[in-house]
Amino acid sequence: MEEIRAWRHVFKLDPNKPIDDERLERLCESGTDAVIVGGTDGVTIDNVLDLLARIRRFSVPCALEVTDVEALTPGFDVYLVPIVLNSRQAEWIIGRHHEAVKQYGDVMNWDEIFAEGYCILNPACKAAELAEADAALTDDDVVAYARLAAHLYRLPIFYLEYSGVYGDPSLVEKVKQVLDQTQLFYGGGITTPEQAEHMARYADTVVVGNAIYDEFEQALATVAAVKQMAGQRSGDDGK
Numbered sequence: 001m002e003e004i005r006a007w008r009h010v011f012k013l014d015p016n017k018p019i020d021d022e023r024l025e026r027l028c029e030s031g032t033d034a035v036i037v038g039g040t041d042g043v044t045i046d047n048v049l050d051l052l053a054r055i056r057r058f059s060v061p062c063a064l065e066v067t068d069v070e071a072l073t074p075g076f077d078v079y080l081v082p083i084v085l086n087s088r089q090a091e092w093i094i095g096r097h098h099e100a101v102k103q104y105g106d107v108m109n110w111d112e113i114f115a116e117g118y119c120i121l122n123p124a125c126k127a128a129e130l131a132e133a134d135a136a137l138t139d140d141d142v143v144a145y146a147r148l149a150a151h152l153y154r155l156p157i158f159y160l161e162y163s164g165v166y167g168d169p170s171l172v173e174k175v176k177q178v179l180d181q182t183q184l185f186y187g188g189g190i191t192t193p194e195q196a197e198h199m200a201r202y203a204d205t206v207v208v209g210n211a212i213y214d215e216f217e218q219a220l221a222t223v224a225a226v227k228q229m230a231g232q233r234s235g236d237d238g239k
């Protein structure tokens with residue numbers, strides 16, 4: 001858990017999208033705290049292994065976000081397991097997980113597996129469609145999911161997911177206020193350092209995904225922006 005606690009900025013690489021060696025190197029050497037490999041569709045054992053082997057040339061920590069058991073492989077530093085708290089289907093909250101543990105229970109090292117309590121707030125994103133997320137939520141609904149994640153289920157991570165669109169910083173702030181031990185991940189629509197810095201005021205960990213493929217230089221610039229804000233926050237805490 002300690003390794004994840006230190007993550008302030010992470011890049012999420014989609015195995016279903018191409019990235020050339022030069023860009024991958026710049027990304028891994030950017031000073032980001034970790035690289036997460038994950039996506040909602042087109043994730044296969046072949047494209048996961050290819051990306052893992054290429055990322056392993058660098059020292060950056062590497063996590064697999066498990067969305068399909070067919071694409072599971074040893075070799076990652078940690079495994080992140082999404083639980084979609086606002087899904088309408090039990091399959092995405094417990095069902096797939098039950099099946100996976102039936103299959104892999106004997107070989108699982110629980111010390112390297114971390115649950116992510118997802119609250120998906122962009123109804124149009126692929127993950128929301130797949131998991132049938134109820135994204136028509138008030139701020140109070142979202143805060144209640146965060147409290148459940150933190151205090152009833154005691155999940156290590158609560159993930160405010162706006163995949164593809166930039167979310168509401170004031171809601172991220174409200175959610176942060178009700179979490180203590182549970183780490184707040186924010187992801188969605190970050191394409192500029194300013195947006196990254198704003199979310200880093202409240203979120204413990206800022207995730208940058210699509211901008212890697214759409215706005216590469218801007219995506220790289222989010223690392224310094226998040227690190228600067230994280231430094232300010234730890235300075236504030238130290239007073």
Ligand SMILES: CC(C)=CCC/C(C)=C/CC/C(C)=C/CC/C(C)=C/CC/C(C)=C/CC/C(C)=C/CC/C(C)=C/COP(=O)(O)OP(=O)(O)O
Pocket residue numbers: 014038039040041065066067068069072073074075079081082083084092093096097098100101104107108109113118125126127130131161163164209210
């Ligand atoms: C053999 C070996 C190494 C074993 C290791 C042990 C281990 C880790 C076992 C797994 C245990 C386990 C409990 C697994 C769960 C399996 C599973 C399939 C769970 C369901 C996951 C889930 C709820 C998926 C729903 C979709 C979702 C929340 C995806 C998260 C990623 C996400 C939001 C991506 C963003 O969307 P994207 O695809 O990027 O969209 P765009 O392409 O439009 O950007």
Ligand SMILES: O=P(O)(O)OC[C@@H](O)CO
Pocket residue numbers: 012161162163164165186187188189190207208209210211
């Ligand atoms: O791709 P974007 O919109 O940056 O979102 C990042 C991540 O939260 C996706 O799961």
Ligand SMILES: [Mg+2]
Pocket residue numbers: 014039209210
């Ligand atoms: Mg994506």
